[in-house]
Amino acid sequence: MTKILPFRAVRPQRAKAGLVAAKSFEEYTEAELRAVLQYNPYSFLHILNPGYKFQHEITGGQRFQMIRNRYLEFREENSFIKDEEPAYYLYQIVGRENTCCGIIAAASAQDYKNNLIKKHEDTIAHRETLFKDYLKVVGFNTEPVLLTYPDNSKINNVIEQVIQTRAEYEFATVNREIHYLWKIDQKDLVIKIKEEFDQMPHLYIADGHHRSASSYLLAQESKASNMEHDGKEAYNFFMSYLISESNLKIHEYSRLITDLNGHTKEEFLILLDEYFRIENHGMEVYKPLQKHHFNMYLDGEFYSLYLRKTNYEFDDSLSKLDPYILYKKVLQPILGIEDLRNDKRISYIHGKNDLIEIKTRIDKGEFAVGFGMLPLSIEEIKETADEGLTMPPKSTYIEPKLLSGLTIYEFESNQK
Numbered sequence: 001m002t003k004i005l006p007f008r009a010v011r012p013q014r015a016k017a018g019l020v021a022a023k024s025f026e027e028y029t030e031a032e033l034r035a036v037l038q039y040n041p042y043s044f045l046h047i048l049n050p051g052y053k054f055q056h057e058i059t060g061g062q063r064f065q066m067i068r069n070r071y072l073e074f075r076e077e078n079s080f081i082k083d084e085e086p087a088y089y090l091y092q093i094v095g096r097e098n099t100c101c102g103i104i105a106a107a108s109a110q111d112y113k114n115n116l117i118k119k120h121e122d123t124i125a126h127r128e129t130l131f132k133d134y135l136k137v138v139g140f141n142t143e144p145v146l147l148t149y150p151d152n153s154k155i156n157n158v159i160e161q162v163i164q165t166r167a168e169y170e171f172a173t174v175n176r177e178i179h180y181l182w183k184i185d186q187k188d189l190v191i192k193i194k195e196e197f198d199q200m201p202h203l204y205i206a207d208g209h210h211r212s213a214s215s216y217l218l219a220q221e222s223k224a225s226n227m228e229h230d231g232k233e234a235y236n237f238f239m240s241y242l243i244s245e246s247n248l249k250i251h252e253y254s255r256l257i258t259d260l261n262g263h264t265k266e267e268f269l270i271l272l273d274e275y276f277r278i279e280n281h282g283m284e285v286y287k288p289l290q291k292h293h294f295n296m297y298l299d300g301e302f303y304s305l306y307l308r309k310t311n312y313e314f315d316d317s318l319s320k321l322d323p324y325i326l327y328k329k330v331l332q333p334i335l336g337i338e339d340l341r342n343d344k345r346i347s348y349i350h351g352k353n354d355l356i357e358i359k360t361r362i363d364k365g366e367f368a369v370g371f372g373m374l375p376l377s378i379e380e381i382k383e384t385a386d387e388g389l390t391m392p393p394k395s396t397y398i399e400p401k402l403l404s405g406l407t408i409y410e411f412e413s414n415q416k
Contacts (some may be wrong), residue, residue: 018171044405
């Protein structure tokens with residue numbers, strides 16, 4: 001049984017919500033970042049980029065402490081309020097192509113450790129520790145872990161009831177999305193939501209594996225230093241955005257490789273032929289229509305690669321995944337890519353971007369060959385997690401991507 005609790009969020013004053021909210025730091029170009037910091041004094045980016053105040057780049061522990069200082073300044077200036085009672089928060093994003101709606105809540109770090117919150121990606125130890133140290137110094141988190149659960153009619157009924165009321169926040173962004181946030185603090189609705197999550201045997205991480213792992217490390221470290229630990233402290237939980245499986249949008253990542261590992265084009269195609277049936281589509285753009293089919297762009301031409309299943313053995317759920325097949329039969333043995341995270345010869349483009357970008361970058365000479373595939377399904381992700389296996393890096397690009405600063409989770413007694 002999973003423990004999903006309401007909490008007392010710190011959040012912007014209603015009039016400032018649209019100005020405070022910000023995309024993830026890395027999603028801005030340098031020019032965009034500079035413009036926001038210069039012309040919007042309420043942007044959460046001022047907290048995340050504290051060196052801007054002094055026109056100086058700051059790193060490491062000093063940066064963590066200055067983020068804490070900027071955050072406290074926002075609190076002192078009453079840009080933020082803290083809710084008096086624990087609540088769930090309903091967050092809806094209405095875009096041009098997709099609409100999603102989910103519940104922001106506090107998830108149990110111990111549930112993560114006990115595999116009640118299941119994972120499908122490996123984490124890197126030094127990144128876990130770095131983010132744990134960050135959380136410990138700044139004292140808050142504003143990027144929820146994206147968790148998913150099977151569609152639930154009772155939770156859907158609560159959501160439908162809430163969205164009929166006036167939203168606490170409603171604002172548009174320049175990418176033509178409308179963002180809504182409702183506070184759910186009515187006791188009957190809070191009980192209904194909690195009871196439904198209590199009955200769920202598992203939840204699945206869709207995005208945020210390092211944040212989850214770091215939150216567990218923080219919980220363990222905080223517990224060890226607290227002689228009065230009772231399990232109810234806020235550090236035992238981490239902020240999450242819980243969304244039904246039907247609300248997830250899963251994209252694929254294409255792979256771009258800088259060279260053919262010393263092979264000529266003809267040698268490379270011959271090596272591929274052992275495991276794939278190859279068709280040359282010339283200049284006609286090709287995108288796969290089914291699993292175990294891949295598209296490839298090489299030397300100005302598109303190819304389709306169809307896995308020869310008589311020459312490949314499916315051992316478990318991982319062996320059925322297209323990113324794994326591409327790694328085991330092409331990237332590793334032929335192109336010499338061992339470390340998918342750190343090898344500088346490989347780059348990734350998520351599937352929201354057009355195949356034309358792959359063609360353009362290869363035609364410019366930045367890369368020698370590119371590969372694409374269909375996105376994975378939620379069933380494939382869950383099956384991999386259920387078997388305790390982990391996918392290759394960059395197997396999925398999952399939406400929604402939330403704005404920062406609308407709800408903030410402080411590591412003190414939020415549940416009380």
